Amino acid sequence: MFRPAARATIAAVCLVAAWSVLSTAARPQVPDMLPSWHDGPSKRAIVAFVGRVTRAGGPDFVPVPERIAVFDNDGTLWSEQPIYVQVAFAFDRVKTLAPQHPDWRDRQPFKGVIEGDMKAVAATGEKGLLEIIAVTHAGSTTEEFATIVTGWIASARHPSSNRPYTDMVYQPMLELLACLRANGFKTFIVSGGGVEFMRPWAERVYGVPPEQVVGSRAKVRYEVRNGVPVLARLAETDLVDDKAGKPVGIHQAIGRRPIAAFGNSDGDFEMLEWTTSAPGPRFGLIVHHTDAARESAYDRGAHVGQLARGLDEAPARGWVVVDMKQEWKVIHPFERR
Amino acid sequence: MFRPAARATIAAVCLVAAWSVLSTAARPQVPDMLPSWHDGPSKRAIVAFVGRVTRAGGPDFVPVPERIAVFDNDGTLWSEQPIYVQVAFAFDRVKTLAPQHPDWRDRQPFKGVIEGDMKAVAATGEKGLLEIIAVTHAGSTTEEFATIVTGWIASARHPSSNRPYTDMVYQPMLELLACLRANGFKTFIVSGGGVEFMRPWAERVYGVPPEQVVGSRAKVRYEVRNGVPVLARLAETDLVDDKAGKPVGIHQAIGRRPIAAFGNSDGDFEMLEWTTSAPGPRFGLIVHHTDAARESAYDRGAHVGQLARGLDEAPARGWVVVDMKQEWKVIHPFERR
Numbered sequence: 146m147f148r149p150a151a152r153a154t155i156a157a158v159c160l161v162a163a164w165s166v167l168s169t170a171a172r173p174q175v176p177d178m179l180p181s182w183h184d185g186p187s188k189r190a191i192v193a194f195v196g197r198v199t200r201a202g203g204p205d206f207v208p209v210p211e212r213i214a215v216f217d218n219d220g221t222l223w224s225e226q227p228i229y230v231q232v233a234f235a236f237d238r239v240k241t242l243a244p245q246h247p248d249w250r251d252r253q254p255f256k257g258v259i260e261g262d263m264k265a266v267a268a269t270g271e272k273g274l275l276e277i278i279a280v281t282h283a284g285s286t287t288e289e290f291a292t293i294v295t296g297w298i299a300s301a302r303h304p305s306s307n308r309p310y311t312d313m314v315y316q317p318m319l320e321l322l323a324c325l326r327a328n329g330f331k332t333f334i335v336s337g338g339g340v341e342f343m344r345p346w347a348e349r350v351y352g353v354p355p356e357q358v359v360g361s362r363a364k365v366r367y368e369v370r371n372g373v374p375v376l377a378r379l380a381e382t383d384l385v386d387d388k389a390g391k392p393v394g395i396h397q398a399i400g401r402r403p404i405a406a407f408g409n410s411d412g413d414f415e416m417l418e419w420t421t422s423a424p425g426p427r428f429g430l431i432v433h434h435t436d437a438a439r440e441s442a443y444d445r446g447a448h449v450g451q452l453a454r455g456l457d458e459a460p461a462r463g464w465v466v467v468d469m470k471q472e473w474k475v476i477h478p479f480e481r482r
Numbered sequence: 483m484f485r486p487a488a489r490a491t492i493a494a495v496c497l498v499a500a501w502s503v504l505s506t507a508a509r510p511q512v513p514d515m516l517p518s519w520h521d522g523p524s525k526r527a528i529v530a531f532v533g534r535v536t537r538a539g540g541p542d543f544v545p546v547p548e549r550i551a552v553f554d555n556d557g558t559l560w561s562e563q564p565i566y567v568q569v570a571f572a573f574d575r576v577k578t579l580a581p582q583h584p585d586w587r588d589r590q591p592f593k594g595v596i597e598g599d600m601k602a603v604a605a606t607g608e609k610g611l612l613e614i615i616a617v618t619h620a621g622s623t624t625e626e627f628a629t630i631v632t633g634w635i636a637s638a639r640h641p642s643s644n645r646p647y648t649d650m651v652y653q654p655m656l657e658l659l660a661c662l663r664a665n666g667f668k669t670f671i672v673s674g675g676g677v678e679f680m681r682p683w684a685e686r687v688y689g690v691p692p693e694q695v696v697g698s699r700a701k702v703r704y705e706v707r708n709g710v711p712v713l714a715r716l717a718e719t720d721l722v723d724d725k726a727g728k729p730v731g732i733h734q735a736i737g738r739r740p741i742a743a744f745g746n747s748d749g750d751f752e753m754l755e756w757t758t759s760a761p762g763p764r765f766g767l768i769v770h771h772t773d774a775a776r777e778s779a780y781d782r783g784a785h786v787g788q789l790a791r792g793l794d795e796a797p798a799r800g801w802v803v804v805d806m807k808q809e810w811k812v813i814h815p816f817e818r819r
Contacts, residue, residue, distance in 0.1 A: 210685070210691055213693075331693070340737065341737075344737045354547055355736065355738050356735065356737055356738070358737060365733055365734075366730070367726040367727075367729045367730055374729070374752070376729060376730065383734075389703075390704075392713060393702055393703070393704055396702055397699065397702075397720075397735075398734075399692065399693045400681045400692030400693055401693070415704055415711070418706075419704070419711050422710065
């Protein structure tokens, strides 16, 4: 790590290159940990925040154990359009399980899923979707379910890119995760998605271990079956880790208030609010999907990932809003290859 | 860290001194991370296990991220006699809150607590105790509750030693926690006690940060009160992290199966069973309270911390049973001073 002798107060922050614009000499040896971010207001705000909380002896220094950062997943770390990845998983599970459920051929929303008639599925509304989630997510043990997810995520393809869903992550956010960890942050995922759907691959894809993944969850029950202990997944919700459920999930799993939160939709509003409403240095960031050409453009009217209140209140709350189109040089890692 | 050149397979384990008994030369520079353990079967089993899982290239090597160790708290990391510390806390809260509840003066179990009549309290049974826990643990925000716990734990005294409860921890177990962490383990507390009762002091006392403390918990609700977000503690149980609830708590909070579990009572049975029932190297340990002179002697008939099934099944399951009287040189840290 580069340490300019004349500016000892500059800590090891994500963008030491941003510092170099203040300097006269080019410093090619300086690593920029956020190379996919344009030198715009969001990158500057990130770098300034990380600099403040890591500057030993500074007024905003935060000890390493308190450097907790929480990230939403869908729409913040990977694409959530055209549908949530977990919904695509559930639809594929319906097709896989259909032979065991002949009645599904004549029953919505299953009929629609099997026939690819998304209008018929949509017509069943949230109730239909919850029914699909229930039948595709329950009935297995936790270890069986992890195996199912692992197999699916390795083979399924995103409908528009025809790439694995784990390719549809955001390169700038991967850099941000790594940058924060390099600066002593512990990074957590706090998602409305299912915790057991994310844990099998989050460590490989995001570098976030299972014990730092928080999400919605089903109830599980400990059972000993023929001498073998299992955790059986039940068709009953234990936590909806969305909206006001996110601070609850954070409290249950982390037990201290984060100092930085990253989201993209109004489902993240309370998480951002909870994170940024305490004394000391705080950071809130919203990824605004503004890039119809390279990804998607949506906010207020979106059926997935609606963002209205967050946009309205971000300025007064001091939250950073990332203009994806203007501020991200690349969206997905494969664009760089 | 000492690395004997001639025995490169010996990893940095807790008791390199145990290794030295195999050697002919005395090696005073070798650190023993478990100095309060006699060189008995339990210490040898711990050292052997840590050696196996940390030996790079060995058949039982476990990568660092998978080195998850879970510890019960009451009776495993600190004394649970004559009553659970959290019950002592609840009794003190009743006394503190009594002026606001004049009806308690004539109503059991509160009357008994206020007057120090433990027989009257005991006569109300589990129902009475739950009523005491409910009224003393609900009604505050999570941050208010943490402040109450922090104040109490700093001032309250254990009835027999007249020392702070946090002095009543077990020195050999503190050493074990540190030893495991020095060998790449992530150490978690998984306790039937309340998670919000432990988190305010577990980092200072055990070196276990809040996000690695799992326990029983009340439901909380996110609210914005006059513009200030809070998490309100409700009088409703969300998880009883005891017995079959321990694997559930482990799954919710950690999301992968531990490879080592440490307990002392039948409340830990399922946690030990879950931990040790998977392939690969596994370690289960039960602290057996056998020392009436220095601490307490109890097992099958105990009203707190009953241990029967664990004793019966430990040999067949390969669990280590620590004979506290024979194997621990000291019980509490203050004995060394």
